[in-house]
Amino acid sequence: MSKQIQKTWCFASSSSNTEYETLQYTDNSTSCNCPGWTRRVDANGNRSCKHTRLVDMGRADIIALSCHEYGSHSQLAPRPPAPAPKGKTTAPPAPPARLGARKLLLD
Numbered sequence: 001m002s003k004q005i006q007k008t009w010c011f012a013s014s015s016s017n018t019e020y021e022t023l024q025y026t027d028n029s030t031s032c033n034c035p036g037w038t039r040r041v042d043a044n045g046n047r048s049c050k051h052t053r054l055v056d057m058g059r060a061d062i063i064a065l066s067c068h069e070y071g072s073h074s075q076l077a078p079r080p081p082a083p084a085p086k087g088k089t090t091a092p093p094a095p096p097a098r099l100g101a102r103k104l105l106l107d
Ligand SMILES: [Zn+2]
Pocket: 020, 022, 032, 033, 034, 035, 036, 037, 049, 050, 051, 052
């Protein structure tokens, strides 16, 4: 299964009108779709760019155009509690058995 995204940031490119999206996964690894991140690979095979470094420094929130956090509590829209099943349970209660018994006697 693919990694879970923890948070995303949207950064404006300094050189064009493009916006780059930087992702942070729940294992704290990061990824970015800017050319810097795509091209740069260090000796350990790790990639980084100015955006992922801002994330690592905790400054991404200040500089990013926007960010979105995928907390474990808000990963999906919270589901409302299931409503109680309706239908037959709302039917009027059966008449008292004694009434039916008397009726049988009258017949
Ligand atoms: Zn980047």
